[in-house]
Amino acid sequence: MDNSVIHSPAQARVWQRALKRAGGGPLTERAVRKEKQRGPAGTEAGERLDVKGYAVLPSIVGDHVLGQIRAELAPYLGGRLLGRNDFEGRRTERVYALLAKAPSVAELVAHPRVISIIDQLLEPGYLLSANLAINLHPGETAQALHYDDAFYPLRRPRPPISVSVIWAIDDFTADNGATQVIVGSHRWDNRQPRDGDAVVPVIMPAGSALVLAGTLWHRGGANESAASRLAITPQYCQPWARQQEQMVLAVPQALAEQLSPPVQRLLGYSIRPPFMGHVDGMHPLRLLYPAYRKRRRENGDLAARILEGDGTASASAVADATMRAPARAPGGANEGENGE
Ligand SMILES: O=C(O)CCC(=O)C(=O)O
Numbered sequence: 001m002d003n004s005v006i007h008s009p010a011q012a013r014v015w016q017r018a019l020k021r022a023g024g025g026p027l028t029e030r031a032v033r034k035e036k037q038r039g040p041a042g043t044e045a046g047e048r049l050d051v052k053g054y055a056v057l058p059s060i061v062g063d064h065v066l067g068q069i070r071a072e073l074a075p076y077l078g079g080r081l082l083g084r085n086d087f088e089g090r091r092t093e094r095v096y097a098l099l100a101k102a103p104s105v106a107e108l109v110a111h112p113r114v115i116s117i118i119d120q121l122l123e124p125g126y127l128l129s130a131n132l133a134i135n136l137h138p139g140e141t142a143q144a145l146h147y148d149d150a151f152y153p154l155r156r157p158r159p160p161i162s163v164s165v166i167w168a169i170d171d172f173t174a175d176n177g178a179t180q181v182i183v184g185s186h187r188w189d190n191r192q193p194r195d196g197d198a199v200v201p202v203i204m205p206a207g208s209a210l211v212l213a214g215t216l217w218h219r220g221g222a223n224e225s226a227a228s229r230l231a232i233t234p235q236y237c238q239p240w241a242r243q244q245e246q247m248v249l250a251v252p253q254a255l256a257e258q259l260s261p262p263v264q265r266l267l268g269y270s271i272r273p274p275f276m277g278h279v280d281g282m283h284p285l286r287l288l289y290p291a292y293r294k295r296r297r298e299n300g301d302l303a304a305r306i307l308e309g310d311g312t313a314s315a316s317a318v319a320d321a322t323m324r325a326p327a328r329a330p331g332g333a334n335e336g337e338n339g340e
Helices: 009-022 029-037 044-052 063-076 103-109 112-121 261-267 292-299 302-308 315-323
Strands: 054-057 092-095 127-136 162-168 209-213 229-237
Touching (some): 063 103, 063 229, 103 127, 103 229, 103 261, 127 261
Antiparallel strands (some): 054 209, 092 127, 162 209, 162 229
């Protein structure tokens, strides 16, 4: 059975080349599309994920974004949200439903460099399964080793059903609880970790992203430093798998309306063909955009292309078709075709 992270060598090649060419800069959808038309090339980051089960994208967001996220999270990090069991960590704060509390986290969730990798690992229409802040306080002990898609009851070895990203908001150091991984364990069958398995800390500067296959054994390390270690971890799952957090309930509709269409789709305002995710027989985006049906009638396929995100509509067209849409639905919420 194919238990690699990358489902095909061709997929791997596309995003590795695009990453390489981006050379540390933002990786756009356009760059990935362009790469699809080019010939074969190197396999750097893809090999890392495929062979090791994880890859690090160093320093891909700057201090400004990190500062905004810290400021938005500050009201939730006063010691009220300590873990309720050893897995969550009794000296660890966990903030869930993050997009309802810290909107700047959307920049991490939809970061183009990360998205271009996940696009290659999961099927189109994948969802945001979980999205939380993990703040390890001094004295926190190492977490139990686990893999993140373990709650899907499907036998290993297998491709991952989810992909986790752990963003370092603070530097991850050898002694402050940096995430630890067992390299290559994403390929294991039902083997459990044993004494003697090397558990390696992933040391990276603030602003870096660690991308982990959902099948990779890992844990939060012990925080033996004098300062806390803040991470944000968006986790993405196959479009046919249940999300850990019920995102459309976790993020109130009025806030979801403010998010970008790609993030709205990740929350669950999307259809996995032919009809998984419908609401009352219709596309869930109708709940966010009452005028969607009218716009579709007026603009032909434009609204659909934008809202379904096939990547061919420009950002300004997105803004036009979504933000300036009239507030009332022309014909009542129940009108419409399925899976539009
Ligand atoms: O905090 C970390 O570094 C990892 C946490 C983790 O893996 C988890 O809680 O599932």
